[in-house]
Amino acid sequence: MEKVNITEKLALFNDFWNPRITGELNGQHVKLVKFKGPFVWHKHDDEDEMFLVVKGEFRMEFRDKTILLRENEFLIVPKGIEHRPVAEKEVSVLLFEPITTLNTGDAKSELTKMNPEKI
């Protein structure tokens, strides 16, 4: 059992849309990820997903609205809801989601990360 320093973990990688696993509890993963630019529209049929902004800001687009998320804010996207994160500038985000969650949900592509790295 060891603590995790989020700032130190974020310094270990610089690529975007590639979540790293930093913790596991109760069948859920705690991940860290950096976003920049637009991601793909997708949904998760079986998983609710939480996005907590650690540094920076991004907007979460839905088919009927957009929510701007700033530092120290979080959003829970329920299963089945189409969404697309878009970051004008680099942003660091903590994710809390079931172990089964694929980053691109139902929209598999070259952006899909099948086996996220543990750091």
Place this chain on the structure above:
Amino acid sequence: MEKVNITEKLALFNDFWNPRITGELNGQHVKLVKFKGPFVWHKHDDEDEMFLVVKGEFRMEFRDKTILLRENEFLIVPKGIEHRPVAEKEVSVLLFEPITTLNTGDAKSELTKMNPEKI
């Protein structure tokens, strides 16, 4: 679906050891809580518990060691492990844990909060 601003939520209460529910996903709660002083020794037989320091610092005591947690650090305490949070000064903490989790675990007392408030 609405975002949650952690700073704004923390401004809504000033008591200690009384977690508030600020989100729910996949059978888990996202809670905010303020600690000050020593809590009680306890464990959770069925729930892993995550502590993320939002502001301030505290130490998590175990029977065989102590871990100091500062801002932007988190710790996952596995089910079954006895622990006791102690805060020399006020600290604000975000908790991720199953909906079934009681704050005092197996050590029910006047500190036990049976039905945490949603804010």
